[in-house]
Amino acid sequence: MPQLLLGNEALARGAIDAGLSAAYAYPGTPSTEITEYLVKSPEAARGDIVCRWTANEKTALEAAIGASYAGVRAMASMKHVGLNVAADPFVNAAIAGANGGLVITAADDPSMHSSQNEQDSRLFTDIALMPCIEPADQQEAYQAPAVAFELSEKHRIPVLLRMTTRLCHSRATIELGERRDRNALSLPEDPRRYILLPVIARGSYEHLIEQQPALIAASESSPFTEYIEGADTSLGIIACGLAYSHLIEVLDPSSEHPILKIGQYPLPEHLVEQLVNTCERILVIEEGYPYVEGKLRGFPLRSEPVVHGRLSGHLPRTGELNPQLVADAIGASHPTAGTASTLPAPRPPALCPGCPHIDTSKLLKEVLSDYPETGKVFSDIGCYTLGALPPYRVIDTCVEMGASITMAKGASRAGLHPAVALIGDSTFTHSGMTGLLDCVNENANVTVVIVDNLTTAMTGGQPSAADTRLVSICKGLGIDPDHLHVIEPLPKNHQENMATLKAEIDHDGPSVIISQRECIQTARRRKKAKPADGGAA
């Protein structure tokens, strides 16, 4: 009987069945459920898989590279912007190569459902010269890890597995396959390959370039690539990943247009050439950036053949695809939409009732109201970012993980006062600690508020890497203990907490206030986990 699994769960199950030994990740929507599935699996409980949430995506990928070095199959998972954090090991791992199969899973978020951008992870493969697999549906997401590990071990190169939100977060009935044994430990045949001194790296880079034709050939014969012949060559369609599922949904069964389904990169060049040479017009349907379309258009003055897609305006330049958009692009008919009601009001996400961030947001708002012009709160990525919305409107920036502390420092050194940084416990250990060290070394006049809810809340309550060590971490980084406070954000403590915050804003130098109270969601789950107490999930 098939199982009903999320795309992310199918991928995780596929990785286990492909002989996965090591999995590392930092949570981030839409990638989180991959590692949630692995962490909860019986294989992890038995110790067959080493599976850990790590401090950030860079440390996750580096641990996976180390596992691959030791000969086992390893995977690091992250959201698309996490790949920015892990870009250094990503690009250099392609040069060092893989020993045990090494897969990096990046989940892109077109339409920015839970992200600050919609960058397309496929572009990173052009920098790294790394192959990429992009499943078209959940069944392929299940099969993809096995194919990716084989590709990785055959060519001794890491492989990117690209997912997108709708595939990550939709369920489908999946047929499971056989389970492959895990690899035994084995060391790289060339013991110096992982020493990327220039003298070695130059040769490795040449080798990586020489591998490209073989990787293109692998894309052409990939189980995720398919060339469907057709007599109507007025239009040839290229559909990548999930876009292929939308295409098949809306395509007239009698359609005779040739179709190239792409599920593996580098581009299957000969198949693309065959389509381009056969058809008068090419339409490229892809989730994310116009990556394939851009490659096909080449120099903009070239007129033949005509390439259409997101750049030409036949599909929207931004946002995720859906069946209607694809139907319009291929000229297929589809039902007309009903008239929209004008009544529904937007319902933005909000902090949960009882959330500790509500008290910290109120605290900041009241203290900063004494500095209406210059008082700025440099915030970060997490639930507390919702303090940007009414009724709080308390934060002034949110750019990327860890930017709060370092932006506050830069603004303070430029003359702005007060400069307050607001950062969560998990974001602090992800990439805030090094910035705090900079603040100490420059004696920057920054007040850092670490909202410590003892978990990674926004992504569903994964463990926080700080555990309960934030005070000792801040002391160790050099924060003066006289300017390091732990407060409890509760209404009854409001006046006392205001006094603490005001005093530290007045202090000329770096200070840290840890505003500590457990996330209301994890607290509820923890209580619920003990006795069963009724009700639907």
Add this chain to the structure above:
Amino acid sequence: MKRDLILAGVGGQGLLALAAVIGEAARSLGLQVKQAEVHGMAQRGGVVQSHLRYADAPVHSPLVSEGCADLVLALEPMEALRYVPFLSPNGVVIANAAPFVNIPNYPEEEAIRAEIESLGRAHLIDAVDLAKEAGALQATNMVMLGAGSSSLGLGEETLIEAIRTFFAGKADSIIETNITAYRLGVEAIANR
């Protein structure tokens, strides 16, 4: 056999559980299922919706197209109206009548009620009261499952078995509360 459904609600109302039970029922009948759902930021009291599609033939896209939904099943009345463009000409709307007001500019309740009733094949269910009658406010989602069940084409026994599967491992009293809630939903729609 083919169904395209939109499930609508607010983060925290138990929409994903509702989707999981229907999906499991369809799967257990050997149907092909695709179901898109919302995770992440929106789950914090924001708009949450699920596209649920099943058929006895391959289902390709995980998304329901506008103009194609056989049923909009909503845990909240304003959220039901948000998805009217997805309804097929014969599509049905079944919504919990109790508003979930967590925004300052929530429309007049009467206006929402009137607009839903003007849609034709639309039903408002006092699901919160029925859930309390069943024994748990949190079972509102299962009341709505019962209210929508006649449009699902899956059969009562299959749906009840799917509830048991979904809540497997929970106390028997929890499972029974949810099944009672389901039955109250079935009755509520039958009595209209």
